[in-house]
Amino acid sequence: MLTVAETAALLRTFDNILILTHIRPDGDTVGCAAALCAGLRALGKTAYLLPNPGLTDTTTPYFMPYAAPAGFVPDKVVSTDIATVGLFPENAKPYAQRVDLAIDHHPSFERFGKANIVRPEAAACGELIYDILAELGPITADMALPLYVAISTDTGCFAYNNTTAQTHAVAAALMRTGIDFKTVNKVFFRTKTRKRMALEADMLNNMEFYDGGRVVFLYVPMSLMARLEATESDAEELSSLGGQIEGTDCAVTFRELRPNVWKLSVRTGPRINATNVRALLGGGGHAAAAGCTVEAPLADVKHRILRSIAQNAPDFAE
C-alpha cells in the first residue's frame, strides 16, 4: 500500500494515462477522475477518462472535458473510487488485469491494482485525491471544482455522518481557489425534477405506519413509475426519504422492479439491526442500511418484512 508521497512520485513517472470510474458513476468517482486528469495535464502529461455510459445529467458536465477520444491507447491505467473490479463498467473490464494504480476510500477496497492507495476514514475519495494533487503541485480551480463535486456529493453536502473536520478543511481550501461552488450546490442539492417531486409526493401520500408510528413503509410500484413516466434518474436515492420522517426509526422502501418482484431498502436507527431484519428474506448490508429483493405479491412481502421487524425490534407494538 502506497503513501500519498509515493503515489505522487509514481504518477510523475506515468504518461498517456487512462482514468477509470465506477459503474453507476456518482459525483465522487467522476470528480476524482476529472480532478486527477486536470492535475496530470498540469504536469504536461496526456491523460483522459474512459467514457462511462452511466453518467447522469448532473455529472456529465464535469466528465466530458476529459473524455478519451475513440482509439486512445493508454500506457498507464489508474482507477478512482472503485472498490473492486466487479464495479468496473463493461467497457473498463478489458483493463481489469492491468490497473497500474488504484486510488480508493472504501473499507472493502480489494487492492486490485499493481500499486494501491486507500484511505477508509475519508468521507470521499476526493479528500485523498486532494492530498495527492497537493503533493504534485498547486491546486488550481480546474482541479478544485470537480473535487468539490466529489466531496460535497459523497457527504450529502456535509450533512451525512461520514463528514469529518478534515472534509470541511479540504472544502475550505477548494473554495479559496474561487470555484463556482454555488452552481454545484444548486444543481446537486437544491434542485429536484418535477417527476421526482411527484414521486415523493405519492410516496408520502401513501406511506403506512406500524409499531406505534416507529416503523414506516413507503411504496414505489411500477404503476407509479409508469404513470409519471419517471426514469431511473428520477428515482435515485428514493429510500433516503423514509429515513427523514420524525418519530420513526425503521423505514422500508418497497420498489417494484418487475411484476411481483420487490426490492426492499431497510434503514434503521440503533433499536433495530437492519441486516437481521433483512436476513429473514435474504440480501446483504450494514447494521443501519440493508437491502434485498423478494419475489411475491406485495401483501405477502409486507407481511413477511413486518414479521421480521417485529422479531428484531424490542418493544414492537402490534
Add this chain to the structure above:
Amino acid sequence: MLTVAETAALLRTFDNILILTHIRPDGDTVGCAAALCAGLRALGKTAYLLPNPGLTDTTTPYFMPYAAPAGFVPDKVVSTDIATVGLFPENAKPYAQRVDLAIDHHPSFERFGKANIVRPEAAACGELIYDILAELGPITADMALPLYVAISTDTGCFAYNNTTAQTHAVAAALMRTGIDFKTVNKVFFRTKTRKRMALEADMLNNMEFYDGGRVVFLYVPMSLMARLEATESDAEELSSLGGQIEGTDCAVTFRELRPNVWKLSVRTGPRINATNVRALLGGGGHAAAAGCTVEAPLADVKHRILRSIAQNAPDFAE
C-alpha cells in the same frame, strides 16, 4: 465599531451579563448566545440568556442550559444576531436603550448598542462569535456545539450561497473539539415531521405551472393547515420548496393567513427581479426573494401576480 480584539477586551470587563436573542429565534441567534454564554462562564463570569418565548423544539435544547432564572438582574446586556431593536422579543424591549454590546452580521445592522461589532460578509453571526471567543481563550466543546448549530443552520448545512471558505474553516475547527455534530445534522437537516411531509406532498400535488413551465405556483390554504392540524413550526420555510423544482426560475408560494388574506413569497432566478414583481402588489425584499400580503380571493391574487410576472419576465409565454 469595535474590532474583534476590542470586543474581547470589553467583554473581559463585563460581569452579570444578560444575552439577548431575536424574535422568532433561529439556530444562529440561539447558537451564538449559548456559545457566548459558555465562553463568558469559562472566564468565571455570571452570564445568562434572556428567556425567548419563540424557541422551537429543535433550538430549545441548546438554549435551556443557559436560560436566566426569574429575577436575574444584569449589570451588562449583550445582543447576538439582532439587526435592529425592532427584532427584540417583547420581554427584551425594556433593555432596548441599554445594550452595552451588540454583535451582528446583517448588512442592515443599526448599531443600537453602546458598543457595536458587525461582520456583514459572515454567513452566520456564529463565525464572528467564534473569532471573539478564540480571542478570549480556548474554544471548548461547550462553545463549539452551539456555534456549529449557528453556522450550519444559517447556511442550510453549507448549501446556501452565503457559505464561504471561512465558513468551512470554522466548521472544521469546531468539529475538531469532538462535538456531536451528527445529532445536529440529523435533527436540523435530515428530519421532517409527518405533518410537514404531508404539507409538502399536498403542495406538490397541487402545484401549477405557467410560462412554459418556468413559473410555478404552490398553495398553502388555511383548509390544508386545518385538515393536517399543522403548526407554524411545521410550515417554516415552506417557500423554499418551490425554488427546488427543476426548470423553473420563478416560484410563488401562496400562504393563506386569514380568509382571503394571502401572504405571497416570490423566489426568482436571474431572469426576473422578484422585487419588481412584488412591487405591483406592495411589499418588500431583495432581487431574488420578496414577499407581500394581499387581501383578495385566491383567483384574483393569482391573476394579479401572474400579470405582474408577465410584465417583468422577458419572453413570458402566455
